[in-house]
Amino acid sequence: MPELPEVETIARVLRDGSGDYQTSIIGCQVNQAVLLWARTLATPAPGIFEKLIIGQTIQSLSRRGKFLVFLLSDLTLLIHLRMSGDMRVENGHDEAGNPKPFEKHDRLALEFNNGQRLVFNDTRKFGRAWLVKDPAEVLGWLGPEPFDELLTTDAFFEMLHRRSRQLKPLLMDQHFIAGLGNIYTDEALHLAKLHPLALTDQITKEASTRLLSAIREVLGEGIRRNGASIDWVYRGGDFQNHFSVYGRAGSPCPICGTPIERLVVGQRGTHI
DNA sequence: CACGTCACCTGCGTGC
DNA sequence: TGCACGCAGGTGACGT
Numbered sequence: 001m002p003e004l005p006e007v008e009t010i011a012r013v014l015r016d017g018s019g020d021y022q023t024s025i026i027g028c029q030v031n032q033a034v035l036l037w038a039r040t041l042a043t044p045a046p047g048i049f050e051k052l053i054i055g056q057t058i059q060s061l062s063r064r065g066k067f068l069v070f071l072l073s074d075l076t077l078l079i080h081l082r083m084s085g086d087m088r089v090e091n092g093h094d095e096a097g098n099p100k101p102f103e104k105h106d107r108l109a110l111e112f113n114n115g116q117r118l119v120f121n122d123t124r125k126f127g128r129a130w131l132v133k134d135p136a137e138v139l140g141w142l143g144p145e146p147f148d149e150l151l152t153t154d155a156f157f158e159m160l161h162r163r164s165r166q167l168k169p170l171l172m173d174q175h176f177i178a179g180l181g182n183i184y185t186d187e188a189l190h191l192a193k194l195h196p197l198a199l200t201d202q203i204t205k206e207a208s209t210r211l212l213s214a215i216r217e218v219l220g221e222g223i224r225r226n227g228a229s230i231d232w233v234y235r236g237g238d239f240q241n242h243f244s245v246y247g248r249a250g251s252p253c254p255i256c257g258t259p260i261e262r263l264v265v266g267q268r269g270t271h272i
Numbered sequence: 273c274a275c276g277t278c279a280c281c282t283g284c285g286t287g288c
Numbered sequence: 289t290g291c292a293c294g295c296a297g298g299t300g301a302c303g304t
Binding site: 082127181183228246 | 296
């Protein structure tokens with residue numbers, strides 16, 4: 001899926017507009033909701049969802065971990081893109097004023113009073129949307145944001161030593177820290193010169209400090225480059241051209257020239 | 273608690 | 289060309 005930098009990029013585009021769409025969805029009022037794949041909606045039931053969301057105005061849009069957080073008039077819409085989700089804003093009608101047909105894999109759409117519509121497209125159908133009164137119902141269990149100032153080097157070291165787990169699976173555990181996925185975890189571990197299978201409670205203070213700063217470095221670069229665009233899920237970013245290890249098995253390490261190895265950790269392709 | 277496995281889905285590349 | 293298989297940015301429910 002989109003990881004933190006990709007979700008952040010999508011949030012910024014929807015908020016500020018970019019390229020073809022210079023308009024923001026902030027301030028738009030929902031006229032109509034169209035649910036094209038029922039399981040995309042985690043909660044509430046479709047009929048209730050439609051009833052509740054019509055008339056709501058988008059107050060703000062932010063990101064928490066890999067979730068998009070739409071603050072509405074008196075509810076919160078949360079969307080998780082999982083592996084293949086994407087969001088776009090478009091005019092809901094063509095030049096003749098006829099409703100524009102949906103695209104393949106469109107799963108949920110919100111039509112606005114200004115004629116625009118927000119569409120959630122998700123090839124693999126793993127993505128989910130929640131409409132809730134209190135966002136903590138869905139987000140409450142998430143670990144800290146990687147850039148949170150309260151996440152100090154001391155706190156991070158203490159978090160790593162509170163359990164004994166393989167480093168990579170723990171970094172990808174959203175309870176531990178929110179936002180890292182397969183790409184950025186591999187990149188951060190490489191930058192910090194740490195092995196994905198190292199045990200968390202054996203990490204030295206120096207290594208844990210290096211790791212936290214590597215996490216922030218790779219996520220920051222990902223955001224600056226508007227995320228990574230892989231395969232058919234193109235979103236405009238170009239971080240994919242700057243990976244050090246991810247997807248580069250057999251190629252030389254940019255630091256030492258040793259061929260990059262691919263192994264499997266927790267069922268995920270892992271590059272060292 | 274830590275870890276492995278499977279499930280949820282569609283589509284693309286590879287090799288036979 | 290057809291087809292099987294492996295692989296993919298994520299997560300959650302199990303079983304051991």
